[in-house]
Amino acid sequence: MSDGSMEVPVSEPAARPSAGVQPAGAGPRQEATGRAAGAARDTDVVMRTEDVTVTYDGIPALRDITIDIHRNRITAFIGASGCGKSTLLRCFNRMNDLIPTAEVRGSVLYHGEDLYQPGVDPVEVRRHIGMVFQKPNPFPKSIYDNVAFGPKVLHMKVDMDEVVERSLRQAALWDEAKDRLKDNALGLSGGQQQRLCIARALATSPDVLLMDEPCSALDPIATGRIEDLMVALREQYTIVIVTHNMQQATRVSDMTAFITVELDEHDNRTGTIIEYEETGRLFSQPADPRTEEYVTGRIG
Ligand SMILES: Nc1ncnc2c1ncn2[C@@H]1O[C@H](COP(=O)(O)OP(=O)(O)O)[C@@H](O)[C@H]1O
Numbered sequence: 362m363s364d365g366s367m368e369v370p371v372s373e374p375a376a377r378p379s380a381g382v383q384p385a386g387a388g389p390r391q392e393a394t395g396r397a398a399g400a401a402r403d404t405d406v407v408m409r410t411e412d413v414t415v416t417y418d419g420i421p422a423l424r425d426i427t428i429d430i431h432r433n434r435i436t437a438f439i440g441a442s443g444c445g446k447s448t449l450l451r452c453f454n455r456m457n458d459l460i461p462t463a464e465v466r467g468s469v470l471y472h473g474e475d476l477y478q479p480g481v482d483p484v485e486v487r488r489h490i491g492m493v494f495q496k497p498n499p500f501p502k503s504i505y506d507n508v509a510f511g512p513k514v515l516h517m518k519v520d521m522d523e524v525v526e527r528s529l530r531q532a533a534l535w536d537e538a539k540d541r542l543k544d545n546a547l548g549l550s551g552g553q554q555q556r557l558c559i560a561r562a563l564a565t566s567p568d569v570l571l572m573d574e575p576c577s578a579l580d581p582i583a584t585g586r587i588e589d590l591m592v593a594l595r596e597q598y599t600i601v602i603v604t605h606n607m608q609q610a611t612r613v614s615d616m617t618a619f620i621t622v623e624l625d626e627h628d629n630r631t632g633t634i635i636e637y638e639e640t641g642r643l644f645s646q647p648a649d650p651r652t653e654e655y656v657t658g659r660i661g
């Protein structure tokens with residue numbers, strides 16, 4: 362895997378709260394200094410799946426997925442509908458737990474700690490690894506209460522006004538929302554609602570943001586604003602996005618994983634990663650003919 366942009370210095374958000382789901386002392390900075398020379402590349406890895414297989418009702422939907430997610434990068438999952446993009450994304454913050462028939466095997470590491478080991482609280486996981494969905498889903502509450510929701514239920518000791526303003530600013534919604542914080546969020550436009558959902562996810566100070574086709578319900582102008590926002594957020598966050606829109610992947614992402622469905626030995630249609638590369642290279646010089654067929658054969 363080549364990634365020419367690896368040398369770009371990356372910075373941690375200031376004053377990140379300690380991650381309750383990571384072992385003491387295993388924070389990124391310790392990793393950077395505490396590891397043997399030669400492992401420097403590893404310090405850029407925020408999340409890693411190792412041989413992850415996901416089944417629904419015992420039937421595999423994804424098989425043997427091993428992928429590194431790099432800090433301050435936007436990683437895109439592309440592939441045909443039903444190949445398992447959302448299933449894979451949900452592994453990264455244990456959202457598959459909410460699907461009773463789903464079973465996840467293998468390891469999903471976050472700063473080196475397996476999120477699926479016993480004793481890890483999935484709610485705590487989702488505080489650090491936030492998620493934004495396809496359809497904007499604000500709560501039928503005020504704009505303020507939507508953003509304050511996460512810190513409130515997690516009993517975070519924060520200055521809530523400050524958190525709400527910071528999150529709305531980061532989501533590029535502050536100017537439009539600051540005079541109507543008490544208004545119902547459902548009165549916002551679709552694009553504003555999606556930025557509100559991003560603000561809501563940012564309010565718990567995560568370091569990873571998962572976005573499952575976040576623009577597919579939006580018009581082109583609202584889509585452009587979300588794409589600009591993603592690129593801005595990359596400075597501080599690690600972002601993983603599912604998109605069926607290849608132009609979007611090329612516009613915003615640094616890394617792209619192409620997923621496709623293959624028949625396994627039991628003739629089950631099972632998703633697997635065919636190629637994971639720096640985005641420019643994956644689209645311009647795909648190594649696998651299946652990737653080439655996909656990226657040249659279909660537009661958007
Ligand atoms: N809740 C579920 N129950 C059973 N099967 C599911 C469920 N969610 C997804 N699947 C199946 O898993 C496969 C991958 O789905 P999904 O991850 O939604 O793909 P994508 O996001 O790429 O469209 C599909 O065959 C789909 O039918």
Ligand SMILES: [Mg+2]
Pocket residue numbers: 446447448603
């Ligand atoms: Mg999906």
